[in-house]
Structure formats: C-alpha cells, structure tokens
Amino acid sequence: MAAEKQYNVGIIGYGLSAKVFHIPFIQLTSSLKLHSLVQRTPKPGNSAPEDYPDLKHYTAAEDVIADPDVDVVVLCTPPNTHYPLTRSALLNNKHVLVEKPFVPTSKEADELTALARQQNRVLCVYQNRRWDSDFLTVQHLLKEDKLGRIVEFETHFDRLRLTAPAKGSTWKAGLKMDEAGGVLYDLGSHLIDQVYVLFGMPDWVTGRLVHQREGRIVTGDGSEEQEPDSITAILSYKDKGLLVFVRAGVACVETRQMRFWVRGTKGSYHKSGLDPQEDHLRGGGSATDKGFGKEPEDRFGRLCVVGEDGKVEDQVCPTVEPETYLKFYDLFAKAVASGKEEDVPVPASQAAQVLRIIEAVRQSGKTGSEVAP
CATH class of the missing domain: 3.30.360.10 (Dihydrodipicolinate Reductase; domain 2)
Known part of the structure; x- marks a missing residue:
C-alpha cells in the first residue's frame, strides 16, 4: 500500500489565528506537514523560531510564497492583505487557505475564484464556525x-x-x-x-x-x-x-x-x-x-x-x-489531495456570495x- 502523500504547509502570520486555530490542527492532520512560518518581527516571548526551531522561518510573505517546497499557503494576516497575498500564492502554484473575512469585496473574491480555477489550485476560506x-x-x-x-x-x-x-x-x-x-x-x-x-x-x-x-x-x-x-x-x-x-x-x-x-x-x-x-x-x-x-x-x-x-x-x-474544527482540516486536506473545487469545505465562490x-x-x-x- 502506497504511503499517504504529505503536503508542506507554510503559514503567513504568527498571531492568535495561527497559534490557536491553524498550527494545532495542521499538526493533527496526517497528510499535511507544517513546513514553514512567516513572522515579520520575532521577539522574546513571541518568537516563531524559538517555538518551532525545526521549521523553516521567514520574515517576509514573498519568501514563503516563492519557496518551491511549499505546497499550501495559509494566510493568517489582516484581511486588507488577503487579496494581493492570495493572488501571489496562486500565481506561484500554491493551494491557499485564507482566514476570514476573505477579502474586502465580492469583486476581488470573484477574481481570486477565477484565478484559482485557471491555476488548477484549491482556494478555501476558513469559516470554521x-x-x-x-x-x-x-x-x-x-x-x-x-x-x-x-x-x-x-x-x-x-x-x-x-x-x-x-x-x-x-x-x-x-x-x-x-x-x-x-x-x-x-x-x-x-x-x-x-x-x-x-x-x-x-x-x-x-x-x-x-x-x-x-x-x-x-x-x-x-x-x-x-x-x-x-x-x-x-x-x-x-x-x-x-x-x-x-x-x-x-x-x-x-x-x-x-x-x-x-x-x-x-x-x-x-x-x-x-x-x-x-x-x-x-x-x-x-x-x-x-x-x-x-x-x-x-x-x-x-x-x-x-x-x-x-x-x-x-x-x-x-x-x-x-x-470539531478538526473536521474542517480533514476536508481541506482531502481537497488539496484531489485538487477538486467541489471537495473544498468552504469554496471561495461561496465566500463571494457571503x-x-x-x-x-x-x-x-x-x-x-x-x-x-
């Protein structure tokens, strides 16, 4: 029996969202592997490199997006950054999971939905509730x-x-x-x-x-x-x-x-x-x-x-x-593996309607x- 494929995950942002809602669940999802973290300004008591010394670490989002070893990018940044970062990640052939709120406008959501389809990549929004x-x-x-x-x-x-x-x-x-x-x-x-x-x-x-x-x-x-x-x-x-x-x-x-x-x-x-x-x-x-x-x-x-x-x-x-929220990550991991929009637990197209x-x-x-x- 073939071993389950693992997908490397890079997280951009190291605040509450990353620490509480994403990192723990990625670590509990067998087909996902936490690979790298982006924290712009690590400091004593709040340092991704200190907390996870075995991972790769960056201080700029562009670096993890350009990393050829990263398969999935998770955006845990303020929503006014979501559109340019999601667009860049998709253009670099990454699957993307974006914290809510997705983007400021439905027009931007439509554009990113179309781009994900064009790039044949999964684009999901973290509506965990x-x-x-x-x-x-x-x-x-x-x-x-x-x-x-x-x-x-x-x-x-x-x-x-x-x-x-x-x-x-x-x-x-x-x-x-x-x-x-x-x-x-x-x-x-x-x-x-x-x-x-x-x-x-x-x-x-x-x-x-x-x-x-x-x-x-x-x-x-x-x-x-x-x-x-x-x-x-x-x-x-x-x-x-x-x-x-x-x-x-x-x-x-x-x-x-x-x-x-x-x-x-x-x-x-x-x-x-x-x-x-x-x-x-x-x-x-x-x-x-x-x-x-x-x-x-x-x-x-x-x-x-x-x-x-x-x-x-x-x-x-x-x-x-x-x-539990573990079910969300289970479904998201399966969508990454299949590459099919219909498998995405919260598709960007639905976020556009919201x-x-x-x-x-x-x-x-x-x-x-x-x-x-």
Whole structure:
C-alpha cells in the first residue's frame, strides 16, 4: 500500500489565528506537514523560531510564497492583505487557505475564484464556525424537519463590551469597513455565512449599522466614516416566507447570551451561549483532549414542539456530537489531495456570495432602503 502523500504547509502570520486555530490542527492532520512560518518581527516571548526551531522561518510573505517546497499557503494576516497575498500564492502554484473575512469585496473574491480555477489550485476560506456544534444541531433539526417550515430565524453574537479596544491594539481595532474591518466583516461574516449555508441567497437585505457604545445610528450622511460597533440585518426570502435576523452587539446585558432562536410551523429551538471550542483552545487545550467540543448539559438548547394532542411541549434539546474544527482540516486536506473545487469545505465562490450579502447590508445601512444582493 502506497504511503499517504504529505503536503508542506507554510503559514503567513504568527498571531492568535495561527497559534490557536491553524498550527494545532495542521499538526493533527496526517497528510499535511507544517513546513514553514512567516513572522515579520520575532521577539522574546513571541518568537516563531524559538517555538518551532525545526521549521523553516521567514520574515517576509514573498519568501514563503516563492519557496518551491511549499505546497499550501495559509494566510493568517489582516484581511486588507488577503487579496494581493492570495493572488501571489496562486500565481506561484500554491493551494491557499485564507482566514476570514476573505477579502474586502465580492469583486476581488470573484477574481481570486477565477484565478484559482485557471491555476488548477484549491482556494478555501476558513469559516470554521460551520463546524460549531450548536450550528450542526440547527442543521440536524432542519434536516429532520423537527421544526416544520421555518418562518423566522435569529442568529446572534452579542456581548457586553462597553469599552472600545484601544486603536492599534489589534488589527481589528484599526481597519475600516473598506478594508474588511469592523464588526460586519468580523462577526458578521460568521453569522451570515451560516445563514447562507442554511438558506442560500436572500432576495432582499435591510441593514442597520449602529454605535451602541455612543448611542447613534451610522447612516450615509458622512458619519459612516466612524465605524459601527454593532449590526442588525434582516434577510428576506420571498419564496420561503422567511425572515432572518442577524445581530451582533456590544451592549447586551445577559447572564446567558442568545445564540439561536429558530421558529417554525411545527416547533421552535432556542439556544444561548457559544460553542466551547474557541474558549478551550484559547485556554491552552487541544482538540485531542477528552470531551473537546462537547457542551455540558446545562448549556443545551430548548425545543418546543406541537404534541399529538395539539399542546406545545417544552423539552431539552441535546447538542449533537461535535465534529470539531478538526473536521474542517480533514476536508481541506482531502481537497488539496484531489485538487477538486467541489471537495473544498468552504469554496471561495461561496465566500463571494457571503460578501455580496455583507455589501448589501452596508448599502442598506447607508441609504436606509432595502437592497437586493
């Protein structure tokens, strides 16, 4: 039996994304081999060469992209760098995995999708929250028709963060929306991506961009230069009779923050709290730890269904067994091996559609009108 082919992976960027979400999972994926790291300015206590002395190390992205031994490039850099770096990597015949948000515009996403096809290379976007166990639970409920025809779907990423992060403390605190920065592209890309997976493209979008910390709505009168910290969007699906509410806010005082509220003709599902994988990983845990990704019973959602007697029954809805973010990397590795776009877990073409919805939210927020994406 032939040995499994291994593909050398070079990671550009050595921040939280690389350390927590990519390096550990690459090391657990048998057909991928961590080969090289790019860190622009290593320093004591934060040094890729010190942490991984057996790997190749670069201080410039162009060097790893030009390395003929590198098969796959993973971009863990700010989103305003994604387009030129992805384009360069594809032109150098690399497969590419790009952190979300993908690129600032759907036009750029379309161009990169076409280039990947031209170069016969895999181009994938890291929308890892497709593998959150609560989202998989929602998918399961819809697939099993537990809720009937869905009439309203709410998805939230709310927090209590009344103090803004200091400018320049992270890239997220410095980029404008035109650079794929801010809450709409950061948290919004997760929420809208999940909606897209479930329901596809909406017919209309209504969006409001809000400064909850300052108590004002961001509109098209010039104040859009000051980035919002919160968003609310309504996605309308005409033929489904469905309204989807997408919300991310910083002034939500709750002991259990809302995550999903799904209402259908046969039942409803209510879920609070976030998938535990990120907190586990940030806390130094590993995907190999016992119970990784499993929610405790006190965080299970509630399911209300119409019983045989016509009365509504309220019951605990156990979260499904987690596939975990390791499943994403397993699928990505298989796509690299096959070279087929249809095997890519999150194709760039889908990320382009999500960006069209995000752009419609922005346009609606500026004009106050309903926008077709």
